[in-house]
Amino acid sequence: MERTVVQGRNDQHEICVVGLGFVGLTLAATFADAGVRVLGYEQNRNACQLLNQGQVHFYEKGLPEILNQRLNNGLTITDELPDTLPAVVIICVGTPIDERTEKPDLRQLESAVNAIATRITAETLVVVRSTLAVGTSRNLILPRLRERIAEPLLAFCPERTIQGKALEELRTLPQVISGVNEASVARARQLFDKIVRQTLTVTSLETAEMIKLICNCHTDLIYGFGNQVALMANALGVDAQEVITTANLNYPRPDLSKPGFVGGSCLSKDPYLLIYSTQQHNYTHRW
Structure with a gap:
């Protein structure tokens, strides 16, 4: 199967959305529709190929139309991360529960964090959109990023939409913003101001997770x-x-x-x- 690969630097993209399931694809499409240049990364090659053909694997009113309008016109979808990432990376991978242990299965999250950690710089804002147990951003993601950058920029900004109305709610629901430091909060707020009417800043990553x-x-x-x-x-x-x-x-x-x-x-x-x-x-x- 032919792979969609983005080589080298990606200054042509403003954000990279990691994981193009319901949460990631609706967000990527909303940013692209707002004029933001988006790189969407989906490691599943079959899913990536279907998306590049304009085929959406779940129901969301208006999404196929935006996808077909914006593909290669503000939205690039790839199954391989570039060597250098855009200024903002948004993690939108699944965090299922292990049915045997009833504990979080973080393999997808850990894989995503490991993939981006080797590619970020001190100026890269990492935004976590995946649903997490309270404390995961600080205790799992932050230490991994610190192996690369002494003081990384990390924000947790949860998704709270309902399927079928996600494109509408992404613009109308207040967006909760949290960050590991003031710089992270400011960058995250600036990012979401491009698509939402209101942002709500809370005092900690843990508050937003909860x-x-x-x-x-x-x-x-x-x-x-x-x-x-x-x-x-x-x-x-x-x-x-x-x-x-x-x-x-x-x-x-x-x-x-x-x-x-x-x-x-x-x-x-x-x-x-x-x-x-x-x-x-x-x-x-x-x-």
């Missing part, structure tokens, strides 16, 4: 509670739809969710990431 986890855990909890209401209603012989719909009508409190399937790559793993985070600090969950 914000992402509690957002998804809360969503999981809300959906799960709606299903529990339906099960209880069924046991009590009443109509769950009537119960929830009437309870919500003109009532100024958070809506009860209607029963339905709960799943997806985020909601099925992020509670485990939060549990793992607190276990590292001897916090015991009470169920």
Whole structure:
């Protein structure tokens, strides 16, 4: 299979997005559509080839159109990192849970960090977009970057979009910004100001990591509670739809969710990431 390779320096690109799944591809497309010159790196050669043909492997309204408009016109997709990276590198790789141990499987993250660590300079801003257990940016990523650069620029800026509305929400949702130092925060804020209406700067990498986890855990909890209401209603012989719909009508409190399937790559793993985070600090969950 023919490989798409970018040789040498890449001053023609302003950012490099590492990992072109849902999180990475929607972000790369949004930046490219805003006029930012983007290099998208996807190590899976088959996926890379399909993307270069304009084929998207998941549903996202408007994404195929942007991809076809911007391919080689602001967005370059490759399966091999160049020797020298653009000024900003954004990590968007998967962080699944090991089903056997219920602990984070960080192999994709470690591979991505190792690949970029040998290519960064003191001026390279590394932005982590992947969902992480609290403390991972500081305890795993930062030390690896410091093997190359004494004081690297590192930011954690979580993705909080929903599939199907990601292109809209990338521009409309507030973007949480955190960094290992003031310079990292300033650079990250400058970056996301190109596409978002509002940025929210928090005091630490760990704060931003936890914000992402509690957002998804809360969503999981809300959906799960709606299903529990339906099960209880069924046991009590009443109509769950009537119960929830009437309870919500003109009532100024958070809506009860209607029963339905709960799943997806985020909601099925992020509670485990939060549990793992607190276990590292001897916090015991009470169920």
